[in-house]
Amino acid sequence: MSGVDTGVRMGELMGEDILEIENLSVRFPRRYGPVSVLDNINLSIGSGERLAIVGESGCGKSILGLAVSDLLPSSAVANGRIEFLGTDVRSMSKSRRRSIRGQGIGIVYQDAMTSLNPGMSVGSQLTQVCKRSGAEATPAELLESVRLGETRRILRAKPYQLSGGQRQRVLIALALARNPRLVVADEPTTALDVTVQAQIMELLLNLQSNLGFALLFISHDLALVSEFTQRIAIMYAGQIVETGLTTEVLQDPRHPYTAGLVSASVSLEEGDDELKSIPGQVRRPESFLEGCRFRDRCERVTEICSVRPRVEEEPGRDFACHHPYAKTASVGRN
Ligand SMILES: Nc1ncnc2c1ncn2[C@@H]1O[C@H](COP(=O)(O)OP(=O)(O)OP(=O)(O)O)[C@@H](O)[C@H]1O
Ligand SMILES: [Mg+2]
Numbered sequence: 001m002s003g004v005d006t007g008v009r010m011g012e013l014m015g016e017d018i019l020e021i022e023n024l025s026v027r028f029p030r031r032y033g034p035v036s037v038l039d040n041i042n043l044s045i046g047s048g049e050r051l052a053i054v055g056e057s058g059c060g061k062s063i064l065g066l067a068v069s070d071l072l073p074s075s076a077v078a079n080g081r082i083e084f085l086g087t088d089v090r091s092m093s094k095s096r097r098r099s100i101r102g103q104g105i106g107i108v109y110q111d112a113m114t115s116l117n118p119g120m121s122v123g124s125q126l127t128q129v130c131k132r133s134g135a136e137a138t139p140a141e142l143l144e145s146v147r148l149g150e151t152r153r154i155l156r157a158k159p160y161q162l163s164g165g166q167r168q169r170v171l172i173a174l175a176l177a178r179n180p181r182l183v184v185a186d187e188p189t190t191a192l193d194v195t196v197q198a199q200i201m202e203l204l205l206n207l208q209s210n211l212g213f214a215l216l217f218i219s220h221d222l223a224l225v226s227e228f229t230q231r232i233a234i235m236y237a238g239q240i241v242e243t244g245l246t247t248e249v250l251q252d253p254r255h256p257y258t259a260g261l262v263s264a265s266v267s268l269e270e271g272d273d274e275l276k277s278i279p280g281q282v283r284r285p286e287s288f289l290e291g292c293r294f295r296d297r298c299e300r301v302t303e304i305c306s307v308r309p310r311v312e313e314e315p316g317r318d319f320a321c322h323h324p325y326a327k328t329a330s331v332g333r334n
Contacts, residue, residue, distance in 0.1 A: 017044040018181050018214055019068065024080035026063055026072065032285040038063055039238045041080070045182065050208065050215040052225040052246060054261065055235035058282045061218045064235070065186045068216060069107050070097055085181065106175025106213070108168070108204075110187040115171055116159040122170050123155030129177040142173040146203060165196040172204065176211070183208070186218040201228060222265040226250050234258045237282055237293035244317035254317065254324040257294045292322065 026038035038060050045051050053061045066072050068082065070089055082089045084104060089097055109115045117125055126139035135142075143151045146169040159167055168188060175183050185204060189197040205228060208215050219225050225232060225246060232246040234257065242255040253259040260278035280297040289295060291306035298305070300323040309320045314327075 016047055018047050018085055019043075019045040019216075020081070020083040021068070022081040022083075024064075024067060024078065024082060026060075026067055026079075027077045028075055028285075029077055030075060035285045035288055037238050037285050038067065038078075041240055043233060043240065043243075045214045045216060047181070048208075048212045048214055049231065050217060050229040052229035052232040053216065053218045053235060054220070054222065054225055054232060056220070056261075056278075056282050058237075058284075059235040060238040061235055062186055063238075065107075065184045065216065065218050068182075069105050069184050071107070104178065104181050106178045106180035106183040108171050108175050108183060108185040108188045110190045113159060113167065116167065118159055120158070121155065122157055122159070122162075126155070126170075126173060126177060129174050133178045135177045135179060137177070139173075139177075142176055143170070145176060145207070146170075146173045148173070163196075164192050165200060168192065168196075168200050169203065172200075172207070176207065180211075180213045182214045182216065184216045184218070187220070188217075189224075190220075197224075204228075222250060222261065234261070237288055238285070239293060239320070241294065241321070242317070242319040248316065252328045254312075254319045254327065255321045256298045256300050256323070256325070258319075259325060260297075292320075 021041055021043045024038060024041040024043075025036040027034065027036050041064065043051075053064060055061055063072070063076075067078060070082075072078060078090065080090075107115075116122075122143075123139050126142055129135070130137070130139060130142075137145070139155060140151045143154055148154055148166060148169050154162065154166065154170070159170070162170065171188075183204075188204065189200050192200060201224065204215070207213075215229075217225065217229055229246045232243065232249050233240050234242040234249070234255065236257045242249060242253065242258045249258060250262055253262055257278070264277045278297055283289070283293075283296075289306075291308050292298070292301075295301045295305040302323065304322045307322075309322045311318050311320045312324065
C-alpha cells in the first residue's frame, strides 16, 4: 500500500485519550492472502467517551473490537499500534497483556450463550473473573449493580436457565468485574426483543455515566447509535470512511456510503413500502477493490475512484472520498 495516511484520524473530544489506534491493519493470510480485512485504521477514544462503530455486515466491526480487546484469533496477523492507557499493548508480553486486559477492558458480545461457559454456574464464572482481575466487588454485588434481582438463584444458575436479558446482564457484570476504563460492546442487544433491548441499553448507559468508563459501541442500528453515542466512525470493507460527532454525521453525511446508510435507516423507520437500501453488497475480502472499496456501489463514482482517496480533515469531521457531498449550511435542521 502507499505511504499516504489514508486512515481517518479522530479528533480528541473528551479529555485524555485512553485508547489510541494507529495504522492498524489485520490480515488473514491463509484465507485471503495479502488483503487487509482491517486496513490502516486510525482511531482514538477519550476517557468516558461513547463512540459508535457502524457499518454493514462484514465491514470489520467485530474484528476491530477483538483487536482492541487483544482477542484476535491466532490466524490473524495484525500490524500497527494499539495504545491503551499510554502503553503499546501489542509490544507487551502475553501475560502482561492478559493482566492489562483483565483489569482495564470489559467486553460485552451479542451472543451471551457463546460468551458464557454453558457448563459453569454464573456464580463460579463471576468468582473466577473477580479473582483474576482483583475486583473489590463480590459476585452478588456485581449482579446487584446490573439490577438482577434474585441474586442467590442467579448465582447458582447455569446460563441456559436464564432469559436472554438476564444473560446479557450477567455478561455486563462480568465486564464490570474487570474494573474497566473501556467497555467494548459488540451488538450487545441485537439478539433481544425491543423492550429488553431498551432496558439493557439504559443499564449500560447508566453504568457508563456512574462508573465513567469509555464505551466502544458496535452496532448496525443508527437509531440506537444516535441516541446513545457522542461520536461515530463509519466502516466500509475494513476501512473507516467517515468520522465525526454522531448527530452531525447522521444529519449531514459527507461520504456517499454514510448517506446511503442514513437513507436506508430513515426509510426503515418511516415504514416505506419500498425499502431504500444501498444497491449491491459488501464484497468478500478476496475481491475488495483497489482504490475506494465502495466504488462499485457508489452513485458518484468516476475514474479517479480507482485511486485510494486521501482523508479530508475538516473541523470536527474526517472523510475519505473523492466526491463527497457538500457540507449543508445548517447542521441541526429538523
Ligand atoms: N476468524 C476469521 N478468519 C478469517 N476471516 C475472518 C475471521 N473472522 C472474520 N473474518 C472476516 O473478516 C471480515 C470482517 O468480519 P467482522 O466479523 O469483523 O464483520 P462485522 O462488521 O462484525 O459483521 P457483522 O455485522 O455481520 O457482525 C469478514 O469478511 C469476515 O469474513
Ligand atoms: Mg460483528
